[in-house]
Amino acid sequence: MTLLAFPLIFCCYSTLESPTATDVRSPCPGLNTLANHGYLPRSGKNLSIPMMLQAAxxxxxxxxxxxxxxxxxxxxxxDAPxxxxxxxxxxxNLIEHDASISRQxxxxxxxxxxNETIFSTLANANPGVDYYNATSAAQVQHDRLAISLATNPNITNTPKEFLLRTRESALYLSIMGNPVTGGGAEGVRHYLASISMLTGDFNNRFVQIFFREERMPIEEGWRRxxxxxxAETMNDMEGIIIDNSDWTPTQLCEDLVLGPTLTI
Amino acid sequence: MTLLAFPLIFCCYSTLESPTATDVRSPCPGLNTLANHGYLPRSGKNLSIPMMLQAAxxxxxxxxxxxxxxxxxxxxxxDAPxxxxxxxxxxxNLIEHDASISRQxxxxxxxxxxNETIFSTLANANPGVDYYNATSAAQVQHDRLAISLATNPNITNTPKEFLLRTRESALYLSIMGNPVTGGGAEGVRHYLASISMLTGDFNNRFVQIFFREERMPIEEGWRRxxxxxxAETMNDMEGIIIDNSDWTPTQLCEDLVLGPTLTI
Structure with missing residues (x-):
């Protein structure tokens, strides 16, 4: 089973390559991973909306x-249309925001x-178990925001940032764990068991590789x-994150970023 | 000269047709005019960014x-990508805004x-002369906002709306008048004189046809x-409008509209 399964598994993921000196990457580990695996042009340049949607x-x-x-x-x-x-x-403040879980x-x-220091909040979350879930993601969002509030007098923290951060948490839980529960253990355990690849490593390790190395942890057992x-599959998960984040806004709204040199 | 000039002039503008019952139009007279003349698909549907930029x-x-x-x-x-x-x-509040010069x-x-009642503020602006300019546009913006403030307790009036309204004023002055001064008389007079079409009707009539009928007033003497x-040619004009609008915000910023059913 294992011998047969391996070529089948590796056939279906695009090849991982590190970005070259002229390739560009973003603050988003998801987009970067898609470019590193060739689902997006490895250059990271001239990406259209359909290209990004198809790659995801x-x-x-x-x-x-x-x-x-x-x-x-x-x-x-x-400036490109x-x-x-x-x-x-x-x-x-276009999409990039303060209190990120992986960027300063x-x-x-x-x-x-x-940034490994920034990421340590998430890396060390949910101690004692080998997965992250919506509750731990809420705690990470709370703790990262508390650090930013204490250190960044220019922080922007409106409902926009809160919903972006919550969607990002739901995405890493869903992509690297179980899309329905967000938890790693049950869903991934079940899935890996079903393909005879139960290794004992679950979504916290997948999440860490995803953020630190911006790659799909295929060799470690992760599967698409x-x-x-x-949005619907993430709805319950996002509800748990929102309910457990103890969030309050610093501002109710913010200036609107319209371009690299235009904010109103 | 006139006999020779006419076919040459009319050759270069797309044909005007009224929208059919299934064609759709926008709150923007500029886009509607481009669709009515066939620079944009007359259906008004499935317009891409490059199509809109090329049509303009x-x-x-x-x-x-x-x-x-x-x-x-x-x-x-x-929802289309x-x-x-x-x-x-x-x-x-995506782009559409309160205190419009032509919509409720x-x-x-x-x-x-x-809406003719709404438009009457602009229609009657700059009394005694046959053109609108940046100063009269500022007065129109001021007066329309005053009406909305007095009648609409739900008005949204932030820097975003003010800059949108100012850009729209600069666009109608530039498109229907003189792109450098925004005034009608000097620029259009000079231009019409240069092509032997001096008729005595200047940019207030062009502007009124543009808003009321959403067409290019080609027969009346307007030329592209x-x-x-x-943005650069409109810079001085927008400065005059801003300086003469006596504008103050009702709110400093607003919720962010992300889609027909999503505002944060």
Whole structure:
């Protein structure tokens, strides 16, 4: 079974390659992973909305309805009419936001690249078990925001950022764990058992590889979700995150970013 | 000269046709005019950003830099990844806004179709002369806002709306008058004189036809601008409008409209 299954499994994922010096990447580990595996052009440049939607579906089984507004907003990051470059998504407060789980706040440093210190909050979450879930994701959002509030006097923290951060949490739980519960153990255990690949590593390790290395942890046992991840499948998970985040806004709304040099 | 000039002039503008019952139109007289003349698909449906930018250039010599952010935002009006339908642009507070010069406020009635009562403020502006200019446009913006403030307790009036309204004023002055000064008399007089079509009707009549009938007043003597209308060419005009509008915000910012059923 194992011998037969392996070629079948590896046949279906695009090849991982590290970005070259001229390739560009974004503040989003999901988009970066899709580019690193070739679901998006490895250059990270001139990406259209349909290209991003198709890549998310092919690579992660993420349906367009859960990311299409972000993709459309992304066009405002540059001057091209219908495409964007991944590095342009660093534009602060367009989609990129403070209190990220993997990037430093814009006002405090590098808001584009992965930051291990920032990530330690998520890396160390849900101690004692080998998975993250919606409750632990809520705690991570709370703790990361508390750090930003304490250290960043220029923080932007409106309902927009809160909903973006919640959607991002639901996405990493769904993509790297169980799209229905967000938890890792039950869903992934069941799935790996069903394909005789029960290894003992579950979604916390997958999530960590995803953020730190911006790749699909295929060799470690991760598989693309069998069901399409949509706004609807993430609804319950997002409800748990919202209920457990103890969130309050710092501002009720914010200036509108319309481009690299235009904010109103 | 006149006999020779006429076929030459009419050769270069697309044919005007009234929209059919299944064609859709927007709250924007510029886009509607482009569709009525066939620069955009007359259906008003499935319009891409490049189609809108090309139509504005071909029909009005409006450069993409002055409208591209609005075009990108327009994609959020519907579910399609790369296109929009003109009628979807009625979505309140995406681009459509209160205190319009030609449409009723959303909370008070029909925010999609031309409204003669609303338009009377602009129609009667700059009394005693036959043109509108940046100063009269500022007065119109002030007066229309005063009416909305007095009658619409749900008005949205942030810097976003003010800059949208100012850009719209600069566009009608530039497209229907003189792209450099915004005034009608000098620029249009000079231009019409240069092609032996001095008729005595200047940009107030052009502007009125443009709003009321959503067509290019070609028979009345209007011609597409010789120079490309850009954010830069409108800069001085917008400065005059801003300086003379006596504007103050009702709110400093607003909820963010992300789609027909999604506002955060």
């Amino acid at each position: 579906l092919d690579g992660f089984n993420v349906g367009s309805d859960s990311i299409i507004q972000a993709a459309k907003f992304g066009l405002l990051s540059g 219908t495409t964007l470059d991944l590095d342009a998504l660093r534009l602060h 706040d814009f006002a405090l440093g590098d808001n584009l690249h992965f 979700s069998n069901i399409t991840i949509t | 250039l071909d029909g009005f010599n409006v450069g993409s830099d002055s409208i591209i952010q609005a075009a990108k935002f327009g994609l959020l009006s519907g 790369t296109t929009l339908d003109l009628d979807a642009l009625r979505l309140h 406020d959303f909370a008070l009635g029909d925010n999609l179709h031309f 601008s010789n120079i490309t209308i850009t």
